[in-house]
Amino acid sequence: MSALLEIVSKCNCVPDIELLAEREGLYRFLVNGDTVGHMSANDVAALKGVLKEHPRPVFNIDDTQRTLSFSDGFDDCATRSAAVAELLAQMRREKTWASLSKWRGELYPVYDGSAGVAVMVERAASYNFGIRTYGVHINGFTRSATGELRMWVGRRSLSKPTWPGYLDQIAAGGIGDGMGAWECMVKECGEEAGISPELARRGRFAGTIQYFTRSKLGLQPETQFVFDLELPSDFVPVPTDGEVESFLHLTLDETIERLRLGQFKPNCAACVVDFLVRHGVVTPDNEPDYLAIIDCLHRPLPHPAPRFR
Amino acid sequence: MSALLEIVSKCNCVPDIELLAEREGLYRFLVNGDTVGHMSANDVAALKGVLKEHPRPVFNIDDTQRTLSFSDGFDDCATRSAAVAELLAQMRREKTWASLSKWRGELYPVYDGSAGVAVMVERAASYNFGIRTYGVHINGFTRSATGELRMWVGRRSLSKPTWPGYLDQIAAGGIGDGMGAWECMVKECGEEAGISPELARRGRFAGTIQYFTRSKLGLQPETQFVFDLELPSDFVPVPTDGEVESFLHLTLDETIERLRLGQFKPNCAACVVDFLVRHGVVTPDNEPDYLAIIDCLHRPLPHPAPRFR
Structure with missing residues (x-):
């Protein structure tokens, strides 16, 4: 049984990206002078090999400053996105980065300091670029007549490439392709748990969690839009798209026990x-690390x- | 009408304490090597004058490193607290720091890196030491049969030394003298709004807000334990201790309008x-700065x- 602070720290496991970049020689990915991601020296080396043969110099790579940035002429989102898409398609064919074998066909936006989209990047390459990504996580729960809360959680399919068999929210997913968080929430509820749009729209924005994680896929600084969705007591979610093996309806005590046993995927545990x-279940009266835990959830x-807009 | 980001930034108005310390020549207050506060050069100079005549060298002041720390022999909480109390009592009599004229007779704990209490300091001097302080803020609200929320807010008495006439939570207060947050919440509900302990105990911990603020009193890095207290629709709070002039029962639209008009005390606005x-009222669909606002609330x-414990 682990402490809750240990559980949430496992998700937010990159406490200091500057230190990590220094120690591991990561390259900063810059757009208009803003750091929008980090890339490993290995990934940079492989990318350089491809760029050498490439007809157009999409990226400038500075080995002294350890930076990666767009070359002159790649000055707007459309031009950059098209060039990156072409480059990644080639790298996928040539198996330059192993991650590209898990091509998603979904584009993730990278924002620059003016809060505009600087470039769109194929999701499978987001870990290589170490860009900040965005998603939705939905807490599905029921409330009994006496006020007792229970959570609906999914068990991830054993065939999932990441965290197979681990517990997850009732529905969750990355936000790509210019979709809004609300729209994405409704879509994921339908796709992952068979929740109708009418029912999903009872969901409520409840803030965000933020963390900087690292998995075998790479670096992942992430903002999750969190939703609370109170479900009717007789509602039963249905695995719909094969990503979920089954759903469990847990009391809060059972939920906490499974958290401490490490049964949740780390970012789902944080959620x-x-x-x-x-909801006032974890409090300073029962949790010594209350303040450190809240800091960790809002990194x-x-x-x-x-x-x- | 101000943007909500402007409103919460007004509370969290010290974005970078290191930079401020550098620019203004603040002294770091150290305990066992941990920075537990900051003091202005003026306050340090006044303190030095007193220490020169004092029989015991309570503090070491290093003008090169710009640090303030306890001298040898002041090694535990009891010894330090007694020495600081004696020193501050003298400084109050001699009017060394103007702030001490507002003596509260309430002790604030200063935690060191081992999470133990390093020293207890009179509340009126907390701004001079720039120590991290803790409080409770209670969101009192009602829910109509159709689910419409309304907030009960207090208007601060015109005789309050700070922020007279500004809007405030239904109850709020600093946590001193070794009290717990829950206990403090129940106490403040009774003292400030005439809420019985039975009713106050319906309150629920709802997390924290954190900010680093500065007022004419001084520097104030603060963690507020936030409570939601759903009140019966026929309940009417009663000004009890003279700190509140009157209570208002606002719709959420009215609450947001008054926020934007700057009618709330800044940290109460943040709460x-x-x-x-x-509660899903401010969302990315109606608030462009949604993410920046949440960051600002969890600094x-x-x-x-x-x-x-």
């Missing part, structure tokens, strides 16, 4: 802990964020 | 915005925090 904090990220 | 974020503080 559950945020739910428990916001500031150095990358520019979007403004919304 | 209301956090409430609106957690990490460099000072050691307590662990709870």
